[in-house]
Amino acid sequence: xxxxxxxxxxxxxVPSDEEAAAAAQARQGGDVAYFLPRHEAEIDRLDVQHYxxxxxxxxxxxxxxxxxxxxxxxxxxxxxxxxxLCEEFPDTLVVGLDLAPGRRPWPDTYRFVRANLLQGLPFxxxxxxxxxxRALVSGVPVRSWHLVVxxxxxxxxxxxxxxxxxxxxxxxxxGPVTARxxxxxxxxxxxxxxxxxxxxxxxxxxxxxxxGLVDVGKRVVDxxxxxxxxxxxxxxxxxxxxxxxxxxxxxxxxxxxxxxxxRELVAAMQQEWEERRSxxxxxxxxxxxxx
Numbered sequence: 001x002x003x004x005x006x007x008x009x010x011x012x013x014v015p016s017d018e019e020a021a022a023a024a025q026a027r028q029g030g031d032v033a034y035f036l037p038r039h040e041a042e043i044d045r046l047d048v049q050h051y052x053x054x055x056x057x058x059x060x061x062x063x064x065x066x067x068x069x070x071x072x073x074x075x076x077x078x079x080x081x082x083x084x085l086c087e088e089f090p091d092t093l094v095v096g097l098d099l100a101p102g103r104r105p106w107p108d109t110y111r112f113v114r115a116n117l118l119q120g121l122p123f124x125x126x127x128x129x130x131x132x133x134r135a136l137v138s139g140v141p142v143r144s145w146h147l148v149v150x151x152x153x154x155x156x157x158x159x160x161x162x163x164x165x166x167x168x169x170x171x172x173x174x175g176p177v178t179a180r181x182x183x184x185x186x187x188x189x190x191x192x193x194x195x196x197x198x199x200x201x202x203x204x205x206x207x208x209x210x211x212g213l214v215d216v217g218k219r220v221v222d223x224x225x226x227x228x229x230x231x232x233x234x235x236x237x238x239x240x241x242x243x244x245x246x247x248x249x250x251x252x253x254x255x256x257x258x259x260x261x262x263r264e265l266v267a268a269m270q271q272e273w274e275e276r277r278s279x280x281x282x283x284x285x286x287x288x289x290x291x
Contacts, residue, residue, distance in 0.1 A: 045242040046077050049135070052235035053165075053282060056223050060084055061132060063161035063286045068092055068129035072155065074117055075136045078102045079110070086110050095128070097121070118144060123155045131156045134165035137200050141193035145200055145207060153211040158291025162213060165284050168198035171225060171240070172279045175272030177265055181244055184251055204285035213287030221282045226273035236280055237273060241266060 054060060060081060071094045073082040079102025082094045086107035096102060097113045106112065115122050118140065131152045140148055152162050169189065170182040190196035200207075205218035224233035225240055248262035272278065 045239055045246070046135075047080050048235050048242070049239045050078075050080050052223055052232050052239060053221070055235070056221055056232050057284075060088070061130075061163055062217075062219060062284050063130060063163045065089075065130055065161065068160075070128045070157075071095065071130045072097065072121075072123070072128040072132065074121070074131065074133040074152065075139065076102055076112070077135075079106070079112070081132070081134065082110060083107055117148060117151075121151050121155050125154055126157045127155045129157055129160045131160070131162045132165075133163070135167065137166045137169075137195050138189065139194075140200075142195050142199060143193065146210065149207040149211045153208075153213060153289060156289045158289055160289050161286060162208060162211075162289065163284065163286045164204050164208065165282055166201050166204055167280065167282050168201040169196055170198075171273075172222070172281065173276045174278055175269070175276050177268040178272050178278065181265055181269055184255060184257075185244075185247060188247070188250060188254060201281070201283050204283045205287075208285055208287035211287075212290070214290045216285065216287040218283060218285045221284065222279045223282065225278045225280050226270070228274055228277055229279075237270065240273075240280065241270060244269070 068089060069092060071082075071085055071089070071092055073085070073094065073096045076082050076096030076098045079096055082096045082102070083106075085092070086094045086109045090109065093109055093111065094107070095111045095113060097115055097117065099114065099116060101112045101114065113122065117136070133152060136148075149162075149164070152164075156162050169186050171178055174182065186196040195201070205216050208216045223236050224230070225236040226233045227237065229236070244266045245263070248259045248266075251257045251262050252259050
């Protein structure tokens with residue numbers, strides 16, 4: 001593990017890969033609901049989404065951090081957010097947790113743990129000063145959200161912060177083609193027990209309060225989608241276009257819509273974004289663990 005952020009006596013709280021796998025196997029209810037393909041193009045899409053939100057916010061997080069000793073990024077994906085936190089806080093140990101590791105090389109102060117969030121976090125109570133989770137509405141079933149948030153709070157240290165970032169299943173100012181494609185997506189996620197109605201997006205701060213956090217706040221950030229919206233709009237257009245292209249094989253298998261037709265619909269959807277000035281929202285909820 002090593003690195004400047006892992007002083008002696010603290011590394012035991014971050015398990016080895018073998019310990020994390022054993023802890024995960026000992027837990028129940030760990031079905032993987034995430035349905036998007038895990039390949040290089042999807043990794044690129046997630047990075048584009050990260051940059052769009054970063055540019056819009058002017059930051060990587062909302063929590064009022066000072067000098068955290070240990071940060072956990074749950075569902076770390078490509079690892080980009082975590083790597084940037086390593087750069088911002090060079091004396092901090094940043095731990096990423098996901099089903100597959102992110103891009104290498106890893107920063108010296110970064111540690112990856114392979115585990116399934118739905119099987120429980122394989123960390124000791126009160127382990128991290130900041131716990132971050134983003135864009136897992138596509139992987140956490142609606143019925144599991146309260147347990148997941150409770151576990152995030154469990155591993156946060158007293159006085160530490162938990163931050164959740166999620167989005168709804170549709171765009172604002174959507175035209176008929178966009179609405180049709182979003183409707184197909186909603187059917188796909190509903191069949192997997194995922195949030196197809198924006199319940200998580202709307203109630204993100206409520207989850208933190210019910211888990212016992214204080215000083216809870218929520219901010220909804222609207223991002224332009226389309227070239228009309230400048231750099232952020234261009235990034236989000238790339239993100240949304242890539243998302244629906246990734247979904248084309250799923251739409252063909254599920255609804256019998258040929259992939260060629262899906263591509264035509266995506267092209268028409270892009271035109272709608274420009275004409276209607278469509279937007280997409282992210283909800284960011286932050287809370288502090290008392291004690």
